[in-house]
Amino acid sequence: MTRNQAVRLQxxxxxxxxxxxxxxxxxxxxxxxLARALLDVALTQHLKLGRYEDLLRIMDLVAKxxxxxGFSRSMTRSVWFELQDRYxxxxxxxxxxxSLAELNALRCENADD
Numbered sequence: 001m002t003r004n005q006a007v008r009l010q011x012x013x014x015x016x017x018x019x020x021x022x023x024x025x026x027x028x029x030x031x032x033x034l035a036r037a038l039l040d041v042a043l044t045q046h047l048k049l050g051r052y053e054d055l056l057r058i059m060d061l062v063a064k065x066x067x068x069x070g071f072s073r074s075m076t077r078s079v080w081f082e083l084q085d086r087y088x089x090x091x092x093x094x095x096x097x098x099s100l101a102e103l104n105a106l107r108c109e110n111a112d113d
Contacts, residue, residue, distance in 0.1 A: 036093045043087045
């Protein structure tokens with residue numbers, strides 16, 4: 001790797017770090033955060049209501065979409081069912097981004113608005 005490439009990569013890392021810090025400060029979810037939340041809601045609600053046929057239809061649509069961009073349909077189904085089994089056990093794709101104390105402080109601030 002040339003010196004110019006190394007400098008360019010370092011600057012890119014710094015820009016990305018600053019970008020992520022700005023998003024965190026703005027409390028703005030990324031596209032991935034939004035997609036995780038959407039999938040989390042779909043799985044949680046459909047499983048709670050016993051809507052397994054609807055989940056199979058969603059999974060088939062997702063598998064088709066991923067196949068269109070180059071992923072294996074059967075591997076997508078495998079990953080889906082593994083994820084669904086985790087959800088049945090109480091797991092979630094969403095993870096805590098801030099401490100409980102920070103969340104409580106934010107809720108208090110938002111209640112005052």
